[in-house]
Amino acid sequence: xxxxxxxxxxxxxxxxxxxxxxxxxxxxxxxxxxxxxxxxxxxxxxxxxxxxxxxxxxxxxxxxxxxxxxxxxxxxxxxxxxxxxxxxxxxxxxxxxxxxxxxxxxxxxxxxxxxxxxxxxxxxxxxxxxxxxxxxxxxxxxxxxxxxxxxxxxxxxxxxxxxxxxxxxxxxxxxxxxxxxxxxxxxxxxxxxxxxxxxxxxxxxxxxxxxxxxxxxxxxxxxxxxxxxxxxxxxxxxxxxxxxxxxxxxxxxxxxxxxxxxxxxxxxxxxxxxxxxxxxxxxxxxxxxxxxxxxxxxxxxxxxxxxx
Ligand SMILES: Nc1ncnc2c1ncn2[C@@H]1O[C@H](COP(=O)(O)OP(=O)(O)OP(=O)(O)O)[C@@H](O)[C@H]1O
Ligand SMILES: [Mg+2]
Numbered sequence: 001x002x003x004x005x006x007x008x009x010x011x012x013x014x015x016x017x018x019x020x021x022x023x024x025x026x027x028x029x030x031x032x033x034x035x036x037x038x039x040x041x042x043x044x045x046x047x048x049x050x051x052x053x054x055x056x057x058x059x060x061x062x063x064x065x066x067x068x069x070x071x072x073x074x075x076x077x078x079x080x081x082x083x084x085x086x087x088x089x090x091x092x093x094x095x096x097x098x099x100x101x102x103x104x105x106x107x108x109x110x111x112x113x114x115x116x117x118x119x120x121x122x123x124x125x126x127x128x129x130x131x132x133x134x135x136x137x138x139x140x141x142x143x144x145x146x147x148x149x150x151x152x153x154x155x156x157x158x159x160x161x162x163x164x165x166x167x168x169x170x171x172x173x174x175x176x177x178x179x180x181x182x183x184x185x186x187x188x189x190x191x192x193x194x195x196x197x198x199x200x201x202x203x204x205x206x207x208x209x210x211x212x213x214x215x216x217x218x219x220x221x222x223x224x225x226x227x228x229x230x231x232x233x234x235x236x237x238x239x240x241x242x243x244x245x246x247x248x249x250x251x252x253x254x255x256x257x258x259x260x261x262x263x264x265x266x267x268x269x270x271x272x273x274x275x276x277x278x279x280x281x282x283x284x285x286x287x288x289x290x291x292x293x294x295x296x297x298x299x300x301x302x303x304x305x306x307x308x
Contacts, residue, residue, distance in 0.1 A: 003074060004031035005207050006055070006093070006175050011068035013050045013059060020278045024050040024063070026231035027283030032175065037201065037208045039218040039239065041254065042228030045274065048211045049098050051228075052177050055209075056095050057085055073174070090121055094168040098179040098211075101160035104152040110138075110163055111148045117167045137166040140203065142196050158189040162196065169200055176201060177209045182217070190214075194221055216258050219243060224292075227251045230274050232284050237293030247295035 284296030
């Protein structure tokens, strides 16, 4: 077995609120192998973005990382200085933040935003050197060269998202975390943008964590899938195995919720109730269902709620 590029273990993240600490991430463990695409799904508020931010140590108050370790290529990022960490972001691990396509700087042309991203890490460079490199990046994400001179408001949603992808790969990271990169786009554009993201990832030979809540899209794109529920991973495994043999009630619920046009299956509304995240809860005990497929051991109460 090859060594993982990213190892997350025992990760806990809290948000301090007036009503007490919100336990947003309640002890999460997973690895990402070289070249692998890991999907991270779960309903809104389950802690997906909180995990993503914590991996890059970008958690800011009222959030704080309470416990856990994150290893990038075997190196514990907690041991790095802020400066060392800053250098690893984008060059070794990059994040396409949730909603990033709507936070591109409106008064900066695409070329200048990409230039900034590169120069922040590599220092000032001449246009003669940078222009071909930026044009190459645009081509990689399947944008026409004219985008080089345009402003974000002159681009469609899909094109803006492609610019964000270009920024995230500008320094050839070995791990890309894409937080709901296509959720804001319409269905057809979603697929083409997601496809480009995967192609780019393969071309760079990097690994990816793809965060989303569209199970159908995930099914087509990822190698392994992790299902989050109320701050915990409740099931993780090879994507086909997980779909064929879902074990946890919440995973079953998510799969049952995929609207099937062919079968005209009704959307299943009932599912597990999300608990109050301020109440401390045990980290699930995981059982190995089949090789590489783990699911949280569910107690009778949860099982009853899921089927009730
Ligand atoms: N700044 C904050 N202060 C207090 N609670 C927060 C804060 N940010 C997030 N949370 C809480 O932490 C939990 C996890 O949030 P997070 O944004 O990680 O979820 P998510 O899975 O990414 O959801 P979505 O699918 O909507 O993006 C939620 O219950 C949320 O309300
Ligand atoms: Mg999120």
